[in-house]
Amino acid sequence: MGKVIVVTSGKGGVGKTTSSAALGAALARDGEKVVVVDFDVGLRNLDLVMGAERRVVYDLVNVIQGEAKLTQALIRDKRLETLYLLPASQTRDKDNLTAEGVETVIGALKQAFDWVICDSPAGIERGATLAMRHADIAIVVTNPEVSSVLDSKTLKAEAGDRMEKHLLLTRYDPVRAQRGDMLKVDDVLEILSIPLLGIVPESMDVLRASNVGSPVTLADERSAPAVAYFDAARRLKGEALPIAIPGEKRGFFGKFFGRKVA
Amino acid sequence: MNLLRLFSRSQSAPAARERLQVLLAHERAAVGDSDLVTKLRDEILRAIAKHMQIDDEKVSVRMERGAKVSTLAVDIEIPFDTDKKAA
Secondary structure (H helix, E strand, O other): OOEEEEEEOOOOOOOHHHHHHHHHHHHHHOOOOEEEEEOOOOOOOHHHHOOOHHHOOOOHHHHHOOOOOHHHHOEEOOOOOOEEEEOOOOOOOHHHOOHHHHHHHHHHHHHHOOEEEEEOOOOOOHHHHHHHHOOOEEEEEEOOOHHHHHHHHHHHHHHOOOOEEEEEEEEEOHHHHHHOOOOOHHHHHHHHOOOEEEEEEOOHHHHHHHHHOOOHHHHOOOOHHHHHHHHHHHHHOOOOOOOOOOOOOOOHHHHHHOOOOO | OHHHHHHHOOOOHHHHHHHHHHHHHHHHHHOOOOOHHHHHHHHHHHHHHHHOOOOHHHEEEEEEOOOOOOEEEEEEOOOOOHHHHHO
16 A cells, blocks of 8 residues: 655745655655656646656546546656656646545555655645645645745644654755855744755756756756755655755764765 | 766756647647547547447557647557457
């Protein structure tokens, strides 16, 4: 039985889709069977970020409404054999996502895959809560910025205590952090009190990867954000890796494990 | 090695532009339900369903939308059944 992860955030534009694609590809590269599901009905973009936009035949809503079989709607990644995508429809109403339909689809995916990664819409609206309802793990994507942190706090309260939660701090800018113009990692952790899964530095590599339609972990696996996502994926699998703060001088752990992150 | 990486990744914006253009062109074509590939897909499946029972699980439909040419691949597993063949 696979694990269901919901990648979510309080606020939009923090990097959910980038993170869903990058983590999915990172896990699949290690041979895990992964499906990334786009729950953002009405605003599809996971297929674009993963470079599968020209190959979409059916989508999540088609499956829920019984117009297509799940196996027909799944798109296999061209680069990784064990990576699949279930796209969202752009043209349909998000009210088409029924609770029972979502439950059936996630249940079937859990049987067939090691990891079911749900790229959820932002906030605490219907689409987001539907995806969250069946998840084992929630990854809360947050930027080190006041409104993002506050919205994550609200989201965390909404999600309740049922599932395991991890914080993924994205778009972390080491230069601004050093200048003291950005919330520090410790500050964010103290406010949210969610265990940290990883810190992804702000990087041009992310934009470049999305331009060419590739998860950043496949576009350039040695880039700083890719390394951060690979580490986060290993932590998801249960490895206890120390977390390096981008741009910070190597601490005790860094002396042993540290690598240049930014 | 770093130099090589810099060279190999210098141009990503044109790729983004081209991908968006192709996607938008197909979406424009799809307004009014005239997306040819989608139409073909539905009609092919209907035509085959008229003559035989299709097991939905044994049908795979793949599409690739291109700037000039799109491809549609429909794989249907047809069971070899002598009774039906005689009928």
